Amino acid sequence: MLVDGDAGRLKTEADEPGWVVDPDDEWGVAVIATVGRQLKLRREAVGMSAADFGRAVGYGEDLVYKIEGGKRIPRQEYLDKADEALDAGGLIAATWEDVKKVRYPKKVRALGEMEAKAVEIGVYECNSVHGLLQTPEHARVLIEAAQPPYSPDDVERMVAARLARQAVFERDPAPSIHFVLEEAPLRRPLGGTMVWRQQLERLLEVGRMRHVTLQVMPTRVEVHSGLDGRIELLKYMDGTAVGRSDGAFSGRPVSDPRQLRILELRYGTIRAQALPPWESLALIEQLLGET
Incomplete structure (x- = not known):
């Protein structure tokens, strides 16, 4: 889970743009909130602090809290690492099947x-x-050309949705x-x-x-x-x-x-x-x- 080869550096929001929950997507909000709550309950059940858990999965403490609070969409690798760190026997990793269905904006889905x-x-x-x-590069250029411009998070999310x-x-x-x-x-x-x-x-x-x-x-x-x-x-x-x-x-x-x-x-x-x-x-x- 190291970023750009920097040993020990934990991932932050800047490393994963485009994984913010769309507040207008009621189903997406509900799914991500439920998964986040399950993560928090399991972490607390084993007595692990958010900081220790973050180090175990390679993410910063602030990002851990946002995922648990349903404000950020967890990546599959995050859920896999969390499953291992919390010894969940595959139950947390399996939530990716629900998360991936709401990964992209409602209209695109x-x-x-x-x-x-x-x-x-x-x-x-x-x-x-x-x-x-479209290739990923072509899609990104097209989306970035929009006026008014999209945020970097929105650009990455829209590119990923188009490729999916x-x-x-x-x-x-x-x-x-x-x-x-x-x-x-x-x-x-x-x-x-x-x-x-x-x-x-x-x-x-x-x-x-x-x-x-x-x-x-x-x-x-x-x-x-x-x-x-x-x-x-x-x-x-x-x-x-x-x-x-x-x-x-x-x-x-x-x-x-x-x-x-x-x-x-x-x-x-x-x-x-x-x-x-x-x-x-x-x-x-x-x-x-x-x-």
């Missing part, structure tokens, strides 16, 4: 849960690389995933040359997956039905679906069949106008070669 259950995912992204395709959604690529059976990205954002060297190269390489990696179709909308296409914003379509095993579009139905998720047909028509038209997958990957390879 809801989106991730919808994506995790979908058998088909269709996305048109107009202004940037879609979150499911990418577990959808590892599902078995894998969902069918379709992306259409605009060409212009792919030419923007966001974060500098190295970050840009890594992002283009990630697009090629994902685009070559058997269950993924990646298309690029060339800038030479003057007009298409996605000019007013992003479109997302999620379809499920039971035949239901959810869709969202920045330019339709006030951007809210819709499941009404009539509204879904409108989004499906727009998305289908966009896919028809975009470059075919093999030409899209060739374009990305060309951009990579130009870096």
